[in-house]
Amino acid sequence: MKRPLYIAGSGAVTPAGLSAPQTLAAIRAGLSAFEEMVLNEPLGATQIVARIRAHSRLRRTDGQWLVNMAARAIGEALRSGTRASEATAILLTPPESFRDHPAYGDIAPADFLMAVISATGQKFHAASRATDGGAAASIGLLERALDMMEQQGVEQVLLGGVDSLVNDTDFARLRQAGRLKGADNAQGLVPGEAAAFVRLTRSPERKAHVHAAIHGVGLAQEKDSVLSERYSQGGALLGALRDAVNGSGPSEPDIDFVVSNGNGERYSGWEQLIARPRFYRTRREILPTAYPAMTIGDIGAASGALVLMLAADSFLKDYAPGKTAVCELASENGLRAAAVMVCMTRR
Structure with missing residues:
Protein backbone atom coordinates (compact mmCIF):
# COMPACT_ATOMS: atom_id res chain seq x y z
CA MET A 1 0.00 0.00 0.00
CA ARG A 202 -6.47 8.23 5.88
CA SER A 203 -5.24 9.59 9.21
CA PRO A 204 -5.84 8.92 12.91
CA GLU A 205 -8.85 10.60 14.45
CA ARG A 206 -9.07 12.70 17.59
CA LYS A 207 -6.44 12.58 20.30
CA ALA A 208 -6.45 8.87 21.07
CA HIS A 209 -3.07 7.48 22.09
CA VAL A 210 -3.40 4.13 20.26
CA HIS A 211 -4.40 3.54 16.64
CA ALA A 212 -4.75 0.49 14.39
CA ALA A 213 -3.09 1.00 11.01
CA ILE A 214 -3.20 -1.31 7.97
CA HIS A 215 0.22 -1.24 6.27
CA GLY A 216 0.18 -3.98 3.66
CA VAL A 217 -2.24 -6.09 1.63
CA GLY A 218 -1.82 -9.25 -0.44
CA LEU A 219 -4.28 -11.04 -2.73
CA ALA A 220 -4.05 -14.31 -4.68
CA GLN A 221 -6.31 -16.90 -6.32
CA GLU A 222 -6.19 -20.55 -5.21
CA LYS A 223 -6.88 -22.97 -8.07
CA ASP A 224 -7.64 -25.86 -5.69
CA SER A 225 -10.49 -24.22 -3.78
CA VAL A 226 -12.76 -26.02 -1.34
CA LEU A 227 -15.19 -26.37 -4.26
CA SER A 228 -12.69 -28.45 -6.25
CA GLU A 229 -11.85 -32.13 -5.86
CA ARG A 230 -8.32 -31.44 -4.59
CA TYR A 231 -7.00 -30.08 -1.32
CA SER A 232 -5.16 -26.77 -1.42
CA GLN A 233 -1.37 -26.86 -1.18
CA GLY A 234 -1.45 -23.35 0.30
CA GLY A 235 0.11 -21.60 -2.69
CA ALA A 236 -2.35 -18.71 -2.85
CA LEU A 237 -2.39 -18.11 0.91
CA LEU A 238 1.42 -18.14 0.90
CA GLY A 239 1.48 -15.67 -2.00
CA ALA A 240 -0.98 -13.33 -0.28
CA LEU A 241 1.07 -13.36 2.93
CA ARG A 242 4.31 -12.65 1.09
CA ASP A 243 2.74 -9.77 -0.87
CA ALA A 244 1.34 -8.26 2.33
CA VAL A 245 4.84 -7.86 3.81
CA ASN A 246 6.54 -6.95 0.52
CA GLY A 247 6.98 -3.26 1.22
CA SER A 248 8.43 -0.73 3.60
CA GLY A 249 6.18 -1.79 6.47
CA PRO A 250 6.51 -4.75 8.86
CA SER A 251 8.14 -7.95 7.64
CA GLU A 252 7.65 -11.59 8.61
CA PRO A 253 9.87 -11.50 11.77
CA ASP A 254 7.76 -8.61 13.13
CA ILE A 255 4.47 -10.54 13.14
CA ASP A 256 3.21 -11.36 16.63
CA PHE A 257 -0.17 -12.98 16.02
CA VAL A 258 -2.77 -13.96 13.44
CA VAL A 259 -6.51 -13.35 13.11
CA SER A 260 -8.11 -15.79 10.67
CA ASN A 261 -11.53 -16.63 9.27
CA GLY A 262 -10.65 -20.33 9.39
CA ASN A 263 -13.91 -22.16 9.96
CA GLY A 264 -12.91 -25.54 11.39
CA GLU A 265 -13.17 -27.47 8.13
CA ARG A 266 -10.58 -30.12 7.39
CA TYR A 267 -9.76 -28.32 4.13
CA SER A 268 -9.09 -25.02 5.95
CA GLY A 269 -6.95 -26.67 8.60
CA TRP A 270 -4.78 -28.51 6.12
CA GLU A 271 -4.25 -25.42 3.98
CA GLN A 272 -3.05 -23.40 6.96
CA LEU A 273 -0.88 -26.29 8.16
CA ILE A 274 0.91 -26.39 4.80
CA ALA A 275 1.15 -22.65 4.10
CA ARG A 276 2.19 -21.21 7.45
CA PRO A 277 5.50 -23.07 7.97
CA ARG A 278 6.53 -21.90 4.50
CA PHE A 279 5.89 -18.26 5.41
CA TYR A 280 6.71 -17.96 9.13
CA ARG A 281 10.42 -18.82 8.99
CA THR A 282 11.46 -16.92 12.11
CA ARG A 283 11.54 -19.13 15.20
CA ARG A 284 8.58 -18.60 17.56
CA GLU A 285 7.60 -20.48 20.69
CA ILE A 286 3.97 -20.09 19.63
CA LEU A 287 2.04 -18.15 16.99
CA PRO A 288 -1.15 -16.95 18.75
CA THR A 289 -4.12 -17.21 16.40
CA ALA A 290 -7.67 -15.96 16.88
CA TYR A 291 -10.56 -17.72 15.12
CA PRO A 292 -13.82 -15.72 15.46
CA ALA A 293 -15.70 -18.63 13.88
CA MET A 294 -15.29 -20.49 17.18
CA THR A 295 -17.85 -18.05 18.60
CA ILE A 296 -20.07 -17.04 15.66
CA GLY A 297 -19.56 -19.75 13.05
CA ASP A 298 -18.76 -19.22 9.38
CA ILE A 299 -20.26 -15.85 8.41
CA GLY A 300 -19.14 -15.89 4.79
CA ALA A 301 -18.66 -12.51 3.15
CA ALA A 302 -19.02 -10.67 6.49
CA SER A 303 -15.91 -12.26 7.99
CA GLY A 304 -13.44 -10.01 6.15
CA ALA A 305 -14.42 -6.88 8.07
CA LEU A 306 -14.93 -8.83 11.29
CA VAL A 307 -11.34 -10.10 11.25
CA LEU A 308 -10.05 -6.55 10.71
CA MET A 309 -12.35 -5.33 13.50
CA LEU A 310 -11.10 -7.93 15.97
CA ALA A 311 -7.42 -7.24 15.25
CA ALA A 312 -7.97 -3.49 15.67
CA ASP A 313 -9.95 -3.93 18.89
CA SER A 314 -7.18 -6.05 20.41
CA PHE A 315 -4.79 -3.14 19.93
CA LEU A 316 -7.16 -0.46 21.16
CA LYS A 317 -8.21 -2.46 24.24
CA ASP A 318 -4.67 -3.66 24.97
CA TYR A 319 -5.24 -7.41 24.91
CA ALA A 320 -3.24 -8.15 21.75
CA PRO A 321 -0.23 -10.47 22.24
CA GLY A 322 1.98 -8.06 20.32
CA LYS A 323 2.17 -4.93 18.18
CA THR A 324 1.81 -6.49 14.72
CA ALA A 325 -0.93 -8.75 13.38
CA VAL A 326 -1.68 -10.52 10.13
CA CYS A 327 -5.29 -10.99 9.07
CA GLU A 328 -5.75 -14.12 6.93
CA LEU A 329 -8.89 -14.45 4.81
CA ALA A 330 -10.12 -17.24 2.56
CA SER A 331 -13.19 -17.20 0.29
CA GLU A 332 -14.99 -20.32 -0.87
CA ASN A 333 -14.23 -19.58 -4.52
CA GLY A 334 -10.47 -19.71 -3.85
CA LEU A 335 -9.65 -16.03 -3.31
CA ARG A 336 -7.04 -15.57 -0.56
CA ALA A 337 -6.06 -12.32 1.13
CA ALA A 338 -3.79 -11.06 3.88
CA ALA A 339 -3.47 -7.70 5.60
CA VAL A 340 -0.74 -6.53 7.99
CA MET A 341 -1.98 -4.37 10.85
CA VAL A 342 0.18 -2.45 13.32
CA CYS A 343 -0.55 -0.91 16.70
CA MET A 344 0.62 2.69 16.45
CA THR A 345 1.04 5.04 19.39
CA ARG A 346 1.56 8.77 19.39
CA ARG A 347 2.40 11.24 22.09
Whole structure:
Protein backbone atom coordinates (compact mmCIF):
# COMPACT_ATOMS: atom_id res chain seq x y z
CA MET A 1 0.00 0.00 0.00
CA LYS A 2 1.14 3.53 -0.76
CA ARG A 3 0.32 4.69 2.75
CA PRO A 4 -1.41 3.26 5.84
CA LEU A 5 -5.16 3.14 6.36
CA TYR A 6 -6.60 3.56 9.84
CA ILE A 7 -9.53 1.70 11.38
CA ALA A 8 -11.41 4.47 13.16
CA GLY A 9 -14.67 2.72 14.02
CA SER A 10 -16.83 -0.32 13.38
CA GLY A 11 -20.31 -1.75 13.40
CA ALA A 12 -21.63 -5.30 13.57
CA VAL A 13 -24.60 -7.51 14.16
CA THR A 14 -23.77 -11.17 14.80
CA PRO A 15 -25.08 -14.19 16.72
CA ALA A 16 -22.85 -13.09 19.61
CA GLY A 17 -24.11 -9.51 19.82
CA LEU A 18 -26.21 -6.84 18.15
CA SER A 19 -23.32 -4.35 18.11
CA ALA A 20 -19.58 -4.37 17.58
CA PRO A 21 -18.71 -4.03 21.31
CA GLN A 22 -21.03 -6.91 22.27
CA THR A 23 -19.65 -9.13 19.51
CA LEU A 24 -16.01 -8.38 20.31
CA ALA A 25 -16.54 -8.93 24.04
CA ALA A 26 -18.10 -12.35 23.36
CA ILE A 27 -15.24 -13.39 21.08
CA ARG A 28 -12.66 -12.18 23.59
CA ALA A 29 -14.39 -14.15 26.36
CA GLY A 30 -14.44 -17.31 24.24
CA LEU A 31 -18.23 -17.62 24.34
CA SER A 32 -20.19 -19.74 21.87
CA ALA A 33 -23.31 -18.68 19.98
CA PHE A 34 -23.91 -22.20 18.64
CA GLU A 35 -27.30 -23.87 18.91
CA GLU A 36 -29.18 -26.78 17.36
CA MET A 37 -31.71 -25.88 14.68
CA VAL A 38 -34.49 -28.22 13.52
CA LEU A 39 -34.46 -28.44 9.72
CA ASN A 40 -37.28 -28.62 7.20
CA GLU A 41 -35.18 -30.81 4.90
CA PRO A 42 -34.64 -33.56 5.83
CA LEU A 43 -37.68 -33.10 8.05
CA GLY A 44 -36.87 -33.28 11.76
CA ALA A 45 -33.09 -33.39 11.32
CA THR A 46 -30.98 -30.97 13.34
CA GLN A 47 -27.99 -28.84 12.45
CA ILE A 48 -25.58 -26.85 14.63
CA VAL A 49 -25.80 -23.19 13.58
CA ALA A 50 -24.95 -19.72 14.87
CA ARG A 51 -28.11 -17.71 14.33
CA ILE A 52 -29.08 -14.16 15.26
CA ARG A 53 -32.18 -14.04 17.41
CA ALA A 54 -34.54 -11.49 15.88
CA HIS A 55 -38.24 -10.72 15.51
CA SER A 56 -39.93 -12.57 12.66
CA ARG A 57 -40.89 -9.30 10.96
CA LEU A 58 -37.21 -8.69 10.26
CA ARG A 59 -36.93 -12.09 8.53
CA ARG A 60 -39.98 -11.94 6.26
CA THR A 61 -37.71 -12.69 3.29
CA ASP A 62 -34.05 -13.67 3.01
CA GLY A 63 -33.29 -10.50 1.08
CA GLN A 64 -34.96 -8.25 3.62
CA TRP A 65 -33.07 -9.97 6.44
CA LEU A 66 -29.66 -9.36 4.86
CA VAL A 67 -30.56 -5.75 4.08
CA ASN A 68 -31.71 -5.16 7.67
CA MET A 69 -28.49 -6.62 9.08
CA ALA A 70 -26.29 -4.56 6.76
CA ALA A 71 -28.18 -1.33 7.43
CA ARG A 72 -27.88 -1.78 11.19
CA ALA A 73 -24.11 -2.43 11.06
CA ILE A 74 -23.53 0.46 8.65
CA GLY A 75 -25.47 2.82 10.91
CA GLU A 76 -23.36 1.84 13.92
CA ALA A 77 -20.10 2.26 12.00
CA LEU A 78 -21.18 5.67 10.68
CA ARG A 79 -22.14 6.88 14.17
CA SER A 80 -18.66 6.01 15.45
CA GLY A 81 -17.41 9.17 13.70
CA THR A 82 -18.62 12.66 12.90
CA ARG A 83 -18.24 12.82 9.11
CA ALA A 84 -21.39 13.16 7.00
CA SER A 85 -22.80 10.18 5.13
CA GLU A 86 -22.63 12.14 1.85
CA ALA A 87 -18.83 12.18 2.19
CA THR A 88 -18.77 8.49 3.07
CA ALA A 89 -18.49 5.64 0.56
CA ILE A 90 -19.63 2.07 1.17
CA LEU A 91 -17.64 -0.89 -0.14
CA LEU A 92 -19.88 -3.91 0.36
CA THR A 93 -19.34 -7.63 -0.19
CA PRO A 94 -22.66 -9.54 -0.28
CA PRO A 95 -23.02 -13.35 -0.59
CA GLU A 96 -21.08 -14.76 -3.53
CA SER A 97 -23.09 -15.06 -6.75
CA PHE A 98 -22.17 -18.72 -7.37
CA ARG A 99 -24.08 -19.78 -4.24
CA ASP A 100 -27.48 -18.82 -5.69
CA HIS A 101 -28.33 -17.33 -2.29
CA PRO A 102 -32.10 -17.19 -1.63
CA ALA A 103 -31.77 -13.45 -0.90
CA TYR A 104 -31.22 -12.91 -4.61
CA GLY A 105 -34.68 -14.30 -5.27
CA ASP A 106 -35.99 -11.18 -3.52
CA ILE A 107 -33.36 -8.62 -4.54
CA ALA A 108 -31.25 -8.88 -7.69
CA PRO A 109 -27.49 -8.71 -7.03
CA ALA A 110 -27.26 -5.49 -9.08
CA ASP A 111 -29.86 -3.85 -6.81
CA PHE A 112 -28.54 -5.10 -3.50
CA LEU A 113 -26.32 -2.13 -2.59
CA MET A 114 -29.05 0.40 -3.32
CA ALA A 115 -31.49 -1.63 -1.20
CA VAL A 116 -29.04 -1.48 1.71
CA ILE A 117 -28.43 2.26 1.30
CA SER A 118 -32.18 2.89 1.12
CA ALA A 119 -32.68 0.93 4.36
CA THR A 120 -30.16 3.14 6.18
CA GLY A 121 -32.18 6.26 5.43
CA GLN A 122 -28.93 8.07 4.53
CA LYS A 123 -27.32 9.35 1.34
CA PHE A 124 -23.84 8.02 0.63
CA HIS A 125 -21.11 9.00 -1.81
CA ALA A 126 -21.69 8.00 -5.43
CA ALA A 127 -18.43 6.03 -5.44
CA SER A 128 -20.05 3.33 -3.26
CA ARG A 129 -19.82 -0.16 -4.76
CA ALA A 130 -20.74 -3.81 -4.11
CA THR A 131 -18.15 -6.46 -5.05
CA ASP A 132 -18.55 -10.19 -5.55
CA GLY A 133 -15.89 -12.49 -4.11
CA GLY A 134 -16.61 -13.26 -0.46
CA ALA A 135 -14.55 -12.60 2.67
CA ALA A 136 -11.17 -12.18 0.99
CA ALA A 137 -12.64 -9.66 -1.46
CA SER A 138 -13.12 -7.19 1.41
CA ILE A 139 -9.37 -7.17 2.05
CA GLY A 140 -8.74 -6.77 -1.66
CA LEU A 141 -10.80 -3.56 -1.58
CA LEU A 142 -8.47 -1.80 0.86
CA GLU A 143 -6.35 -0.38 -1.96
CA ARG A 144 -9.49 0.88 -3.67
CA ALA A 145 -10.64 2.51 -0.45
CA LEU A 146 -7.37 4.43 -0.25
CA ASP A 147 -7.66 5.55 -3.89
CA MET A 148 -11.23 6.72 -3.34
CA MET A 149 -10.15 8.91 -0.44
CA GLU A 150 -7.18 10.34 -2.34
CA GLN A 151 -8.75 10.86 -5.76
CA GLN A 152 -12.55 10.92 -5.55
CA GLY A 153 -13.25 13.29 -2.69
CA VAL A 154 -14.33 10.56 -0.26
CA GLU A 155 -13.57 11.44 3.37
CA GLN A 156 -14.02 7.96 4.82
CA VAL A 157 -14.99 4.45 3.69
CA LEU A 158 -17.25 1.91 5.35
CA LEU A 159 -15.85 -1.44 4.25
CA GLY A 160 -17.62 -4.68 5.09
CA GLY A 161 -20.00 -7.42 4.17
CA VAL A 162 -23.22 -9.18 5.02
CA ASP A 163 -24.06 -12.85 4.67
CA SER A 164 -26.04 -15.76 6.06
CA LEU A 165 -25.32 -19.43 5.61
CA VAL A 166 -28.37 -20.24 7.72
CA ASN A 167 -30.72 -21.11 4.86
CA ASP A 168 -31.94 -24.24 3.11
CA THR A 169 -29.98 -23.59 -0.10
CA ASP A 170 -26.60 -23.38 1.64
CA PHE A 171 -27.50 -26.24 3.98
CA ALA A 172 -28.21 -28.48 0.99
CA ARG A 173 -25.01 -27.76 -0.94
CA LEU A 174 -22.79 -27.96 2.16
CA ARG A 175 -24.44 -31.20 3.29
CA GLN A 176 -23.96 -32.76 -0.15
CA ALA A 177 -20.27 -31.85 -0.04
CA GLY A 178 -19.89 -33.29 3.49
CA ARG A 179 -18.83 -29.93 4.89
CA LEU A 180 -21.31 -29.37 7.74
CA LYS A 181 -20.31 -29.94 11.35
CA GLY A 182 -22.31 -32.70 13.01
CA ALA A 183 -22.15 -35.93 14.97
CA ASP A 184 -20.56 -37.70 11.99
CA ASN A 185 -18.23 -34.84 11.00
CA ALA A 186 -16.26 -33.14 13.76
CA GLN A 187 -14.20 -31.19 11.20
CA GLY A 188 -17.02 -29.35 9.52
CA LEU A 189 -18.20 -25.75 9.50
CA VAL A 190 -20.97 -24.19 11.58
CA PRO A 191 -23.22 -21.99 9.39
CA GLY A 192 -23.49 -18.48 10.77
CA GLU A 193 -24.84 -15.08 9.74
CA ALA A 194 -23.69 -11.52 10.32
CA ALA A 195 -23.04 -8.05 9.00
CA ALA A 196 -19.78 -6.29 9.84
CA PHE A 197 -18.22 -3.00 8.72
CA VAL A 198 -15.08 -1.06 9.61
CA ARG A 199 -14.73 2.69 9.15
CA LEU A 200 -11.51 3.54 7.33
CA THR A 201 -9.74 6.91 7.33
CA ARG A 202 -6.47 8.23 5.88
CA SER A 203 -5.24 9.59 9.21
CA PRO A 204 -5.84 8.92 12.91
CA GLU A 205 -8.85 10.60 14.45
CA ARG A 206 -9.07 12.70 17.59
CA LYS A 207 -6.44 12.58 20.30
CA ALA A 208 -6.45 8.87 21.07
CA HIS A 209 -3.07 7.48 22.09
CA VAL A 210 -3.40 4.13 20.26
CA HIS A 211 -4.40 3.54 16.64
CA ALA A 212 -4.75 0.49 14.39
CA ALA A 213 -3.09 1.00 11.01
CA ILE A 214 -3.20 -1.31 7.97
CA HIS A 215 0.22 -1.24 6.27
CA GLY A 216 0.18 -3.98 3.66
CA VAL A 217 -2.24 -6.09 1.63
CA GLY A 218 -1.82 -9.25 -0.44
CA LEU A 219 -4.28 -11.04 -2.73
CA ALA A 220 -4.05 -14.31 -4.68
CA GLN A 221 -6.31 -16.90 -6.32
CA GLU A 222 -6.19 -20.55 -5.21
CA LYS A 223 -6.88 -22.97 -8.07
CA ASP A 224 -7.64 -25.86 -5.69
CA SER A 225 -10.49 -24.22 -3.78
CA VAL A 226 -12.76 -26.02 -1.34
CA LEU A 227 -15.19 -26.37 -4.26
CA SER A 228 -12.69 -28.45 -6.25
CA GLU A 229 -11.85 -32.13 -5.86
CA ARG A 230 -8.32 -31.44 -4.59
CA TYR A 231 -7.00 -30.08 -1.32
CA SER A 232 -5.16 -26.77 -1.42
CA GLN A 233 -1.37 -26.86 -1.18
CA GLY A 234 -1.45 -23.35 0.30
CA GLY A 235 0.11 -21.60 -2.69
CA ALA A 236 -2.35 -18.71 -2.85
CA LEU A 237 -2.39 -18.11 0.91
CA LEU A 238 1.42 -18.14 0.90
CA GLY A 239 1.48 -15.67 -2.00
CA ALA A 240 -0.98 -13.33 -0.28
CA LEU A 241 1.07 -13.36 2.93
CA ARG A 242 4.31 -12.65 1.09
CA ASP A 243 2.74 -9.77 -0.87
CA ALA A 244 1.34 -8.26 2.33
CA VAL A 245 4.84 -7.86 3.81
CA ASN A 246 6.54 -6.95 0.52
CA GLY A 247 6.98 -3.26 1.22
CA SER A 248 8.43 -0.73 3.60
CA GLY A 249 6.18 -1.79 6.47
CA PRO A 250 6.51 -4.75 8.86
CA SER A 251 8.14 -7.95 7.64
CA GLU A 252 7.65 -11.59 8.61
CA PRO A 253 9.87 -11.50 11.77
CA ASP A 254 7.76 -8.61 13.13
CA ILE A 255 4.47 -10.54 13.14
CA ASP A 256 3.21 -11.36 16.63
CA PHE A 257 -0.17 -12.98 16.02
CA VAL A 258 -2.77 -13.96 13.44
CA VAL A 259 -6.51 -13.35 13.11
CA SER A 260 -8.11 -15.79 10.67
CA ASN A 261 -11.53 -16.63 9.27
CA GLY A 262 -10.65 -20.33 9.39
CA ASN A 263 -13.91 -22.16 9.96
CA GLY A 264 -12.91 -25.54 11.39
CA GLU A 265 -13.17 -27.47 8.13
CA ARG A 266 -10.58 -30.12 7.39
CA TYR A 267 -9.76 -28.32 4.13
CA SER A 268 -9.09 -25.02 5.95
CA GLY A 269 -6.95 -26.67 8.60
CA TRP A 270 -4.78 -28.51 6.12
CA GLU A 271 -4.25 -25.42 3.98
CA GLN A 272 -3.05 -23.40 6.96
CA LEU A 273 -0.88 -26.29 8.16
CA ILE A 274 0.91 -26.39 4.80
CA ALA A 275 1.15 -22.65 4.10
CA ARG A 276 2.19 -21.21 7.45
CA PRO A 277 5.50 -23.07 7.97
CA ARG A 278 6.53 -21.90 4.50
CA PHE A 279 5.89 -18.26 5.41
CA TYR A 280 6.71 -17.96 9.13
CA ARG A 281 10.42 -18.82 8.99
CA THR A 282 11.46 -16.92 12.11
CA ARG A 283 11.54 -19.13 15.20
CA ARG A 284 8.58 -18.60 17.56
CA GLU A 285 7.60 -20.48 20.69
CA ILE A 286 3.97 -20.09 19.63
CA LEU A 287 2.04 -18.15 16.99
CA PRO A 288 -1.15 -16.95 18.75
CA THR A 289 -4.12 -17.21 16.40
CA ALA A 290 -7.67 -15.96 16.88
CA TYR A 291 -10.56 -17.72 15.12
CA PRO A 292 -13.82 -15.72 15.46
CA ALA A 293 -15.70 -18.63 13.88
CA MET A 294 -15.29 -20.49 17.18
CA THR A 295 -17.85 -18.05 18.60
CA ILE A 296 -20.07 -17.04 15.66
CA GLY A 297 -19.56 -19.75 13.05
CA ASP A 298 -18.76 -19.22 9.38
CA ILE A 299 -20.26 -15.85 8.41
CA GLY A 300 -19.14 -15.89 4.79
CA ALA A 301 -18.66 -12.51 3.15
CA ALA A 302 -19.02 -10.67 6.49
CA SER A 303 -15.91 -12.26 7.99
CA GLY A 304 -13.44 -10.01 6.15
CA ALA A 305 -14.42 -6.88 8.07
CA LEU A 306 -14.93 -8.83 11.29
CA VAL A 307 -11.34 -10.10 11.25
CA LEU A 308 -10.05 -6.55 10.71
CA MET A 309 -12.35 -5.33 13.50
CA LEU A 310 -11.10 -7.93 15.97
CA ALA A 311 -7.42 -7.24 15.25
CA ALA A 312 -7.97 -3.49 15.67
CA ASP A 313 -9.95 -3.93 18.89
CA SER A 314 -7.18 -6.05 20.41
CA PHE A 315 -4.79 -3.14 19.93
CA LEU A 316 -7.16 -0.46 21.16
CA LYS A 317 -8.21 -2.46 24.24
CA ASP A 318 -4.67 -3.66 24.97
CA TYR A 319 -5.24 -7.41 24.91
CA ALA A 320 -3.24 -8.15 21.75
CA PRO A 321 -0.23 -10.47 22.24
CA GLY A 322 1.98 -8.06 20.32
CA LYS A 323 2.17 -4.93 18.18
CA THR A 324 1.81 -6.49 14.72
CA ALA A 325 -0.93 -8.75 13.38
CA VAL A 326 -1.68 -10.52 10.13
CA CYS A 327 -5.29 -10.99 9.07
CA GLU A 328 -5.75 -14.12 6.93
CA LEU A 329 -8.89 -14.45 4.81
CA ALA A 330 -10.12 -17.24 2.56
CA SER A 331 -13.19 -17.20 0.29
CA GLU A 332 -14.99 -20.32 -0.87
CA ASN A 333 -14.23 -19.58 -4.52
CA GLY A 334 -10.47 -19.71 -3.85
CA LEU A 335 -9.65 -16.03 -3.31
CA ARG A 336 -7.04 -15.57 -0.56
CA ALA A 337 -6.06 -12.32 1.13
CA ALA A 338 -3.79 -11.06 3.88
CA ALA A 339 -3.47 -7.70 5.60
CA VAL A 340 -0.74 -6.53 7.99
CA MET A 341 -1.98 -4.37 10.85
CA VAL A 342 0.18 -2.45 13.32
CA CYS A 343 -0.55 -0.91 16.70
CA MET A 344 0.62 2.69 16.45
CA THR A 345 1.04 5.04 19.39
CA ARG A 346 1.56 8.77 19.39
CA ARG A 347 2.40 11.24 22.09
